[in-house]
Amino acid sequence: xxxxxxxxxxxxxxxxxxxxxxxxxDTDLANDLRMDSxxxxxxxxxxxxxxxxxxSEEQLRRFTSVNNIVGLVEELCGQxxxxxxx
Amino acid sequence: xxxxxxxxxxxxxTPIGIGTDEFWQGMIAGKNGIxxxxxxxTSSYPHRRGGQIKNFDPAVFLEPEQIERIGRASQLAxxxxxxxxxxxxxxxxSNPRRVGVSLGTTYGEPGILxxxxxxxxxxxxxxxxxxxxxxxxxxxxxxxxxxxFGVEGMVETLLNACAAGNCAIGYAFDQIKMGCLxxxxxxxxxxxxxxxxxxxxxxxxxxxxxxxxFDKNRKGMMLSEGAGVLVMERLEHAVARRASIYxxxxxxxxxxxxYHITGPHPRGIGAIRAMESALAESKITLDQVDYINAxxxxxxxxxxxxxxxxxxxxxxxxxxxxxxxxxxxxxHSMGAxxxxxxxxxxxxxxxxxxxxxxxxxxxxxxxxxxYVPNTSRExxxxxxxxxxxxxxxxxxxxxxxxFDNRVN
Amino acid sequence: xKPRIVITGFGVVSPFGVGKQVxxxxxxxxxxxxxxxxxxxxxGCGSPLAGEVEDFRPEQVIKYKGxxxxxxxxxLVCTAAQLAVDDAGLELTREAKTRTGVVLGTTHGSLHSFxxxxxxxxxxxxxxxxxxxxxxxxxxxxxxxxxxxxxxxGFSSTVSSGLSNGLAAVKLAAQMIVNGRARAVLAxxxxxxxxxxxxxxxxxxxxxxxxTDGAAACSxxxxxxxxxxxAEGASFAVLETYExxxxxxxxxxxxxxxxxxxxxxxxxxxxxxxxxxGAMSAALENSGLSxxxxxxVSAGANGGVSGDKMEALGIKAVFKGVLPRLKVGAMKSMxxxxxxxxxxxxxxxxxxxxxxxxxxxxxxxxxxxxDCDFEIATELQKANINTVMVCGxxxxxxxxxxxxxxx
Numbered sequence: 014x015x016x017x018x019x020x021x022x023x024x025x026x027x028x029x030x031x032x033x034x035x036x037x038x039d040t041d042l043a044n045d046l047r048m049d050s051x052x053x054x055x056x057x058x059x060x061x062x063x064x065x066x067x068x069s070e071e072q073l074r075r076f077t078s079v080n081n082i083v084g085l086v087e088e089l090c091g092q093x094x095x096x097x098x099x
Numbered sequence: 100x101x102x103x104x105x106x107x108x109x110x111x112x113t114p115i116g117i118g119t120d121e122f123w124q125g126m127i128a129g130k131n132g133i134x135x136x137x138x139x140x141t142s143s144y145p146h147r148r149g150g151q152i153k154n155f156d157p158a159v160f161l162e163p164e165q166i167e168r169i170g171r172a173s174q175l176a177x178x179x180x181x182x183x184x185x186x187x188x189x190x191x192x193s194n195p196r197r198v199g200v201s202l203g204t205t206y207g208e209p210g211i212l213x214x215x216x217x218x219x220x221x222x223x224x225x226x227x228x229x230x231x232x233x234x235x236x237x238x239x240x241x242x243x244x245x246x247x248f249g250v251e252g253m254v255e256t257l258l259n260a261c262a263a264g265n266c267a268i269g270y271a272f273d274q275i276k277m278g279c280l281x282x283x284x285x286x287x288x289x290x291x292x293x294x295x296x297x298x299x300x301x302x303x304x305x306x307x308x309x310x311x312x313f314d315k316n317r318k319g320m321m322l323s324e325g326a327g328v329l330v331m332e333r334l335e336h337a338v339a340r341r342a343s344i345y346x347x348x349x350x351x352x353x354x355x356x357x358y359h360i361t362g363p364h365p366r367g368i369g370a371i372r373a374m375e376s377a378l379a380e381s382k383i384t385l386d387q388v389d390y391i392n393a394x395x396x397x398x399x400x401x402x403x404x405x406x407x408x409x410x411x412x413x414x415x416x417x418x419x420x421x422x423x424x425x426x427x428x429x430x431h432s433m434g435a436x437x438x439x440x441x442x443x444x445x446x447x448x449x450x451x452x453x454x455x456x457x458x459x460x461x462x463x464x465x466x467x468x469x470y471v472p473n474t475s476r477e478x479x480x481x482x483x484x485x486x487x488x489x490x491x492x493x494x495x496x497x498x499x500x501x502f503d504n505r506v507n
Numbered sequence: 508x509k510p511r512i513v514i515t516g517f518g519v520v521s522p523f524g525v526g527k528q529v530x531x532x533x534x535x536x537x538x539x540x541x542x543x544x545x546x547x548x549x550x551g552c553g554s555p556l557a558g559e560v561e562d563f564r565p566e567q568v569i570k571y572k573g574x575x576x577x578x579x580x581x582x583l584v585c586t587a588a589q590l591a592v593d594d595a596g597l598e599l600t601r602e603a604k605t606r607t608g609v610v611l612g613t614t615h616g617s618l619h620s621f622x623x624x625x626x627x628x629x630x631x632x633x634x635x636x637x638x639x640x641x642x643x644x645x646x647x648x649x650x651x652x653x654x655x656x657x658x659x660x661g662f663s664s665t666v667s668s669g670l671s672n673g674l675a676a677v678k679l680a681a682q683m684i685v686n687g688r689a690r691a692v693l694a695x696x697x698x699x700x701x702x703x704x705x706x707x708x709x710x711x712x713x714x715x716x717x718x719t720d721g722a723a724a725c726s727x728x729x730x731x732x733x734x735x736x737x738a739e740g741a742s743f744a745v746l747e748t749y750e751x752x753x754x755x756x757x758x759x760x761x762x763x764x765x766x767x768x769x770x771x772x773x774x775x776x777x778x779x780x781x782x783x784x785g786a787m788s789a790a791l792e793n794s795g796l797s798x799x800x801x802x803x804v805s806a807g808a809n810g811g812v813s814g815d816k817m818e819a820l821g822i823k824a825v826f827k828g829v830l831p832r833l834k835v836g837a838m839k840s841m842x843x844x845x846x847x848x849x850x851x852x853x854x855x856x857x858x859x860x861x862x863x864x865x866x867x868x869x870x871x872x873x874x875x876x877x878d879c880d881f882e883i884a885t886e887l888q889k890a891n892i893n894t895v896m897v898c899g900x901x902x903x904x905x906x907x908x909x910x911x912x913x914x
Contacts, residue, residue: 028639030573037305051361052573054302054638061634110807145634167714167777196769196785205645206621207667216625224706232710236614237646238667242903246772251785256674258613258646258665266664270679273686294625297633298641353662353688357604358656359641369674370661372605376688383687490642493663504558 018083025079029035038080052080056082066088104147105502107342108187110179110286111441113324114150114323115428118182122439123446125428126454127260127475131307132429133321138291139213145287146305147259149431150289150323163404168206169234171290175242175326175435180284184248187330189282189341192249197281200245201271202288203263204434207256209292219288240288244328252280254266260383260411261394261431263287264327264438264491265497266474269351271385281336286328287438295433296322301379302361304398310431312424312456313470315463320396323430327439346444349383349482349500352376356492362400364492367408373444374412381498383482385416390453392444392485394471395424396431401488406466421478423471427457437487444483449480508763508794511749512681513914515757516595516744517855522558524588525568526565527594530852532861533841535887537868540842541724544630547702549864553717554707556724558738558843559700571605571656575689577584578643579699581652583848587741588653588710591693596757597682599657602792608661609653610680610691612672613847616665617646619701635678635848649697661689668768670814671786671807671899673742673850674907678766680746690751695743701893704846708737713902715810726871727808728815728879735809738843754815761858764894765794765910774904780813784821786906787898792823794910799829800894801910803866804881805853807899817880821900822875826881834890835881837869850899856909861913866890871901 018037018038029048035089043050053076065094066089086092111118114469115125116131132150157166157174165172171416180200185189192198206212211234218226222395238256245254253274253385257266266285271283289406299305299322306319337344354372363370378385394405403423405429410417432439447453459472481501488494512885519526523533533540538626541556549555569589574582588609588803592599620643622724642648654663658663662683673696679693698704706724707712715734716726725736752759761899768887773781791798804822808815826833827857838853845852860866866888875883893913900906 021139027575030575048360049359051639051642055576058634058636058638059303073303097145195772196789199768200770204850205647209621212618212621213625215828216622216629219622221549224702227706227710229711232707235707236669236903237666237667238672238905239901240774241668242905243876245770246775249772251772252789254668255679255768256667257844258667259675260645260647263647264773270682273682275684281828284761293628294621294644297628297636298644299637300633301638301641321619353608353683354605355608355654355660357658357660359652360648372660378751380552403621410740488535489647490645491654491663493647493651493654493661 103334110182110328113325172242173243175287179326179328183328195251202241202269203267211235211447223372234475261436262487262495265487265495287435288326289434310397311458313466315461321430325432327442346448350381350498365405369494373496376499377496391422518591581649582740584697591743606690612676615909616690629650668900669905671907695851697741697845700739736843740845740848759914771904780817781818782820784825786908808837809844
């Protein structure tokens with residue numbers, strides 16, 4: 014969980030051109046860190062490629078903080094893992 | 100020196116009609132030009148429909164050796180220009196130095212660039228031969244039009260993407276106003292691009308089935324291709340040769356949002372200023388505007404912001420002005436879009452019918468103007484404001500007016 | 508021109524480095540900006556010498572969020588834009604920003620980004636595409652980044668008209684101001700040196716024969732010239748109305764007295780070069796000046812076999828009768844063909860030359876081509892120059908010329 018959080022924080026920092034120290038677990042990415050929709054899409058693409066998951070445009074709305082993204086990725090990875098166990 | 104500038108010829112190659120008459124008939128009938136894109140493999144794209152012109156056969160209009168040496172956008176541009184010049188009744192340039200070409204585009208010839216990329220992928224960069232290298236430059240459509248007619252004045256290409264058509268027309272307007280040129284073949288051309296379709300898909304900006312500008316459930320734009328060309332002429336020059344006049348180009352306004360590289364400013368400040376500038380230059384009052392040809396791409400952001408901007412500019416009058424988006428029928432042909440819309444606007448003034456916004460099913464409370472839903476409307480139209488709002492918040496607006504000899 | 512349009516500053520990123528001073532001092536010294544290419548493997552194109560902007564660090568000049576996602580073209584142009592604003596001392600108040608615009612000329616500005624994106628799409632599939640890189644594929648996005656970085660709300664345009672597109676951009680900018688659409692414009696151009704661009708020129712057979720010394724690689728107007736040496740850069744001239752510049756006490760480097768463009772419809776699809784002087788004549792007509800009033804022609808000649816010939820023939824035709832007193836120079840002998848950036852670089856050199864009373868040299872000229880029946884200074888020369896015609900043209904038949912007057 015901590016590794017996942019660290020990975021995601023690092024991606025957010027890279028995409029948003031920010032320092033990791035600015036990105037708290039619950040810092041609001043749009044309102045506090047001024048990340049915009051294009052950066053959100055870039056983050057989505059990176060997460061999809063890195064974790065081999067598919068994120069829909071609706072789920073994009075949950076990109077509000079590192080914690081929320083971690084939650085989403087865990088859900089989607091969990092689904093993936095579940096679908097592999099047949 | 101300030102000459103008046105009029106439109107004496109029109110040409111269009113579009114997904115709903117090839118040639119101005121067919122385009123006009125399709126537009127007032129509310130024809131849907133969107134279909135499954137077959138110009139390239141779209142199997143990996145989430146959304147695959149767009150305004151591809153499937154019934155355009157260049158061999159009908161151009162010589163084989165011409166087709167051999169030029170790309171799609173050049174073909175569309177030359178054909179639309181031949182239509183426009185034929186329509187204007189200009190068969191020969193008596194003073195070619197006083198004639199120019201001003202075209203808008205985004206990528207120029209993306210099909211050729213994409214061919215080169217395919218060669219690069221299979222054989223490395225050294226496999227790109229001169230046969231394609233000399234066909235890909237973004238200024239080639241304008242050059243090819245100039246070669247077609249023997250133009251010797253300015254030949255310019257504006258790469259302003261979704262606003263390129265209006266910007267090319269605006270530059271032509273200034274050149275003629277200032278007395279540098281007498282005639283300009285002005286407009287825009289764009290070919291289908293897999294990079295464009297992939298990119299807009301990746302931004303979740305493409306609609307799955309239909310384009311629904313201003314509708315509550317609109318899901319995005321549709322990428323398309325085409326060409327629209329106007330013959331723009333100094334008034335005295337047109338009168339001297341007894342040319343038929345469609346309309347007058349009365350004003351041109353430009354501005355920028357300086358807000359975001361792809362999305363519009365939430366209050367539409369660039370669009371507001373561009374509309375206000377066009378109105379101010381043309382001396383057209385708010386009461387006199389009879390129709391607004393919207394940028395209306397069908398994306399949630401554009402349509403909301405554009406509606407807001409129109410209300411801000413036109414205040415109480417906004418609710419009375421019909422606003423329609425022909426992108427509902429044609430899709431978004433990028434560099435050609437606002438040029439085709441200028442052709443449409445000139446026809447609206449001449450023929451007195453306002454094209455509809457089709458696919459309009461559910462009103463959006465945030466878009467509460469009269470969008471001429473689904474059915475065209477007959478009414479006299481003397482003035483049109485035509486909007487183009489591009490990437491980088493680049494806004495360009497044209498003001499067209501019925502030609503009246505008495506107006507100063 | 509009414510109103511009068513003057514130049515109040517320059518932003519320069521050239522093969523000589525970042526900044527106007529290093530550019531001008533190297534140009535006066537007759538230095539060559541050509542070197543082996545270090546940022547990519549050019550062996551497939553004969554490892555030509557090229558005018559690369561070495562060790563380019565935009566973060567040393569600009570602060571712009573998301574800089575790392577901009578492509579080289581956008582980084583070059585944002586750097587030059589910031590330098591231009593600083594050099595002109597433009598105070599970008601809220602109100603001023605609404606009346607300040609940008610015009611860029613570019614030949615292949617977004618080609619690298621377009622092709623990288625496209626090749627990625629084709630080889631690795633849709634899911635591998637980076638959304639943030641898609642805007643880089645669109646040619647007017649670099650100008651868009653300038654407006655975002657500086658908060659400019661006037662307008663932004665990108666033009667494409669062959670190798671003279673930087674001059675075409677300045678012409679459009681001047682006309683936007685004359686027509687009251689802006690009060691100040693950053694006008695210039697950009698092109699970056701990438702394998703994709705190099706391959707275009709190589710495949711079209713336009714590059715100079717491989718050489719290890721700059722002399723053979725880039726010799727405009729020389730009898731034995733073999734082709735173009737490519738270069739990169741970004742440059743801006745800051746254009747303002749004379750009234751605005753005078754009111755704020757700005758340094759005026761020169762005045763735009765006239766602009767002209769022309770096209771030769773017979774040039775692009777035939778092999779036989781003819782005189783390409785249409786733009787020169789158009790600029791003279793626009794300015795109301797006679798050929799005899801021009802002291803110096805800053806030619807666009809870049810070593811192109813037919814392009815240089817077309818320009819030389821054009822100069823001879825337009826300046827017939829006054830050739831003996833005319834001086835001609837080819838800046839690209841030193842910088843290489845900077846494509847979109849060339850125009851404003853030529854204007855910068857012209858203005859600074861007029862101010863200092865010097866004509867920079869044309870280097871690598873061993874023996875003038877027989878068509879060049881005019882004086883070309885091969886050493887730095889003191890001269891009282893009051894009016895310069897700056898030219899650009901190429902094999903496509905497109906050309907633009909500007910006439911700049913001393914202040």
